[in-house]
Amino acid sequence: MMPDWLFDILLVAGVLFVVGMYISWRASRLDRLHARVDTARAALDAALVRRAAIALELAASRLLDPATSLLLAAAAHEARTADADGREFAESDLSRALRAVVEQPDFRDNVAQREDGANLLDELESAAQKVAFARRFYNDATATIRTARRKLLVRLLPLAGNATLPEFFEIDDDPPASSR
Amino acid sequence: MRVGLVCPYTWDVPGGVQQHVRDLAEALIASGHHVSVITPADDDAPLPSYVVPAGRAVPVPYNGSVARLAFGFLSASRVRRWIRDGKFDVLHVHEPAAPSLGVLACWAADGPIVATFHASYEKSRAVTVAAPILQSAMEKITGRIAVSEAARTTLVEHLGGDAVLIPNGVATDRYAMAEPLPGWPGRSGRTDDTALTHLRGGGALGFLGRMDEPRKGLQVLLKAFEIIGRQRPELRLLLAGPGDADEMCAKVSPELRGRIVALGLVSDEDKVRAYHSVDVFVAPNLGGESFGIVLAEAMSAGAPILASDIEAFRRVLQDGRAGALFPVGDAAALAAAAGELLDDPARRKQLSAEARTAVRAYDWSTVARAVVRVYETVAVDRGAGVVESRPLG
Numbered sequence: 118m119m120p121d122w123l124f125d126i127l128l129v130a131g132v133l134f135v136v137g138m139y140i141s142w143r144a145s146r147l148d149r150l151h152a153r154v155d156t157a158r159a160a161l162d163a164a165l166v167r168r169a170a171i172a173l174e175l176a177a178s179r180l181l182d183p184a185t186s187l188l189l190a191a192a193a194h195e196a197r198t199a200d201a202d203g204r205e206f207a208e209s210d211l212s213r214a215l216r217a218v219v220e221q222p223d224f225r226d227n228v229a230q231r232e233d234g235a236n237l238l239d240e241l242e243s244a245a246q247k248v249a250f251a252r253r254f255y256n257d258a259t260a261t262i263r264t265a266r267r268k269l270l271v272r273l274l275p276l277a278g279n280a281t282l283p284e285f286f287e288i289d290d291d292p293p294a295s296s297r
Numbered sequence: 298m299r300v301g302l303v304c305p306y307t308w309d310v311p312g313g314v315q316q317h318v319r320d321l322a323e324a325l326i327a328s329g330h331h332v333s334v335i336t337p338a339d340d341d342a343p344l345p346s347y348v349v350p351a352g353r354a355v356p357v358p359y360n361g362s363v364a365r366l367a368f369g370f371l372s373a374s375r376v377r378r379w380i381r382d383g384k385f386d387v388l389h390v391h392e393p394a395a396p397s398l399g400v401l402a403c404w405a406a407d408g409p410i411v412a413t414f415h416a417s418y419e420k421s422r423a424v425t426v427a428a429p430i431l432q433s434a435m436e437k438i439t440g441r442i443a444v445s446e447a448a449r450t451t452l453v454e455h456l457g458g459d460a461v462l463i464p465n466g467v468a469t470d471r472y473a474m475a476e477p478l479p480g481w482p483g484r485s486g487r488t489d490d491t492a493l494t495h496l497r498g499g500g501a502l503g504f505l506g507r508m509d510e511p512r513k514g515l516q517v518l519l520k521a522f523e524i525i526g527r528q529r530p531e532l533r534l535l536l537a538g539p540g541d542a543d544e545m546c547a548k549v550s551p552e553l554r555g556r557i558v559a560l561g562l563v564s565d566e567d568k569v570r571a572y573h574s575v576d577v578f579v580a581p582n583l584g585g586e587s588f589g590i591v592l593a594e595a596m597s598a599g600a601p602i603l604a605s606d607i608e609a610f611r612r613v614l615q616d617g618r619a620g621a622l623f624p625v626g627d628a629a630a631l632a633a634a635a636g637e638l639l640d641d642p643a644r645r646k647q648l649s650a651e652a653r654t655a656v657r658a659y660d661w662s663t664v665a666r667a668v669v670r671v672y673e674t675v676a677v678d679r680g681a682g683v684v685e686s687r688p689l690g
Contacts, residue, residue: 146436153439160677243670250461250674254440257459261436264457 143270147280150262154283157255161286164251165208168244169193172215175237180228185218208248209289215245219293245292252290259283298672300325301385301683303376304336305397307354307365308344313465314391314415317444320468322347324665335379335398337367351375351398359396366397377405377685385683387411387672393438394431394456403434408683409676411440411668414460417447428456440675442668461671466664467590469656472569472597481535481574499531500639503575503600505568505591506582508540508559514581514605519549519557520628521581525635526553532639537563537571572598576645577638580604583626589613596620596656601645603634619655620648 175181176190192207192214199207218224219241228234265271266282304318315336322332332347337354344350351372354365376398380388386409393399393412403410441460443449449460481501502522506513515536522534534557536542542559549557563571572578578600580592584607592613595602602620604610614620621638623630638645657663676682 146433150436153436156675156677157439160674163677164674243666246667247670247674250440250671253459253461254675257441258439261458 140270140274147262147265147271150258150265151280154255154258154262157251157258158283161248161251161255164244164247165196168241168248169196169211171237171241171244172196172211175241178233178237180231180234180237181218185221188214189218205286205288212245212248212289212291215241216291216293242292245290249290249292252286252288256285256287259285298386298669298676299331299384299682300333300672301380301383301388301402302332302334303388303390303398303402304334305366305392305395305399306337308336308338308348308350309342310365317413317415317465318391319345320466320661321665321668324466324661325669328662328665328669330669333379333383333385335376335402337365337372337398349379351379354397364395364397366395368396368401372398373401373405376401380406380683381685383683387676388683389413389668389672390438392416393434394427396427400431400434403437405686406683407437407686408681409440409672410438410683411442411671411675412438413442413444413463414448414452415444417445417451425455431456440671442671463664463667463671464659465590466661467593467597467656467659469593469597469653469660472572472594473599473653475566475569475573475598477574478535478567478570481533499529499533500577501533501535501575502635503535503571503578503595504537504581505571505578505595506538506580508536508538508542508545510540512583513538514583514626515545516548517581517583517605517626517628517631518579519545521631521635522553522557523550524629524632526556528632528636529639532556533558535571535575536560537568568594569598572600575600577635578602579631579635580610581626581631582607582610592620593656593659596652599649599653601638601648602652603631603638605631613655613659615651615655619651 170193172189172193176186176193181189192211196204196207196211225238228238262283302318302322304315306312306314308315318334318336322334325332326347334348335351336348337352338344338348338350339353340350342350351367352375354367356363356365358364359366380402388402388406388408389411390399390402391413392415393403394414399412403412435456435458441452441458442463443452443460444463444465446462449462452458452460502518504515504518506515508515518534526532526534536557536559539562542561546554546557546559560567560571572595578595580589580595580602582589582605589604589609592602592604592610596613596619602614604614604620604622605625606622607625610620611617611622614622621634623634638648
């Protein structure tokens with residue numbers, strides 16, 4: 118028959134093992150969520166940069182009148198050079214500038230008639246839609262991890278390591294109204 | 298791109314999700330992508346070349362009805378093998394909260410995973426209870442799509458998180474051409490045809506939808522037919538859709554009843570022919586429509602449309618350019634507007650052409666393009682595609 122003290126030790130060891138497994142599982146879940154947020158953030162940054170690049174290309178394309186070109190170029194430049202604090206404002210401004218430009222009467226028809234015009238419009242439409250998609254996915258991932266990091270266990274133990282808590286990215290990203 | 302689509306319900310049983318997956322797969326293939334679909338199906342079932350069977354589906358009660366689902370070790374190992382062999386750039390799971398292949402695929406894969414949520418229902422205990430079980434699978438999804446605002450609300454309420462909205466498409470080609478039903482005048486489906494400019498046999502109005510669902514507005518149309526049917530002794534009315542038509546038609550004066558034909562529930566093929574059999578297609582809905590798939594189908598068939606002025610229809614019909622509008626629920630206005638259309642062949646012809654153009658925005662090719670943009674957003678890192686996850690990951 119097993120002595121009582123040995124049974125106690127085995128029981129404690131067993132409990133510790135199960136608790137350890139659980140904590141390790143929670144930590145790996147957090148790790149996975151952080152990886153997802155990082156990927157989503159990279160996708161969002163890529164989408165924003167791409168949109169600004171196409172806006173600049175359109176501004177420089179000689180397809181537009183000079184005033185419209187200036188407006189677009191300035192907004193795209195602001196968006197590309199904004200620092201972390203001003204980024205959301207600058208990207209929202211670019212969205213508004215794009216809407217103001219593309220939603221001008223007959224804008225699409227005029228641009229589409231010229232060489233490469235239709236291609237540029239397609240790319241712009243795609244880039245604007247991807248910004249909206251990427252932002253939704255990033256904020257979704259951010260919400261998940263912020264909820265997970267609020268849990269008691271995660272606050273008591275340093276399960277999240279040094280990873281910073283991601284912030285939501287809030288901008289006006291409505292794409293220009295489709296002509297169709 | 299190499300895309301793996303997961304369909305949770307049996308391929309050979311008709312249903313909205315299956316139809317969606319089929320149309321999406323074909324639109325993606327048409328634009329040059331490599332697509333493989335895994336679905337519950339028998340090994341010897343006749344399937345298109347891009348479909349891989351995951352074993353027989355079992356009918357089980359789920360969420361208030363009986364669904365044919367695939368689950369268990371056999372299905373799990375087939376899904377795992379399909380992911381390993383597929384080398385997909387992106388995995389696209391449909392209805393991942395259903396206890397079927399979708400959740401199995403989320404378990405078995407790592408990498409860019411997109412999920413589309415179709416169902417919308419009131420707060421459901423079953424799904425809320427399942428939420429913790431689904432958590433791991435749900436957290437792997439990198440991009441979520443909802444097919445309607447209602448589906449998105451359902452997702453937010455039951456599982457949390459958010460989704461982008463990409464509505465269902467319409468396979469406009471499927472509706473473009475058809476012979477009218479026997480005994481009906483028809484416009485012969487061709488916009489340049491004289492059939493569109495001359496009423497044959499006094500003309501015909503059409504309606505498609507649930508007969509006994511008040512929100513579909515059949516009662517408004519019947520009331521209008523009381524007026525316009527008397528003014529035009531040869532005008533006929535073609536009704537198609539499920540529900541008790543006799544009960545509805547009993548309210549119409551007996552002398553007009555003979556000119557109303559109710560087909561009941563029709564096959565897909567006859568539905569297309571019905572759209573081509575009438576001179577004016579009427580959508581008298583009172584509200585509650587988010588999009589109006591019936592309207593989009595009629596537009597694809599090039600039917601001149603007369604629809605109630607609800608917001609969803611106004612948007613689809615481009616403020617009346619692609620179809621005439623009348624005040625919601627107003628039978629007298631409906632009758633007057635229908636009369637004007639019947640007397641004005643040029644306007645019908647123009648509405649028909651505008652409708653065919655406007656509906657292109659809802660065509661599957663357009664929808665598929667938006668879906669591909671989602672793929673490109675989640676799979677930024679090309680080359681780092683979908684891989685098999687470790688068994689206990």
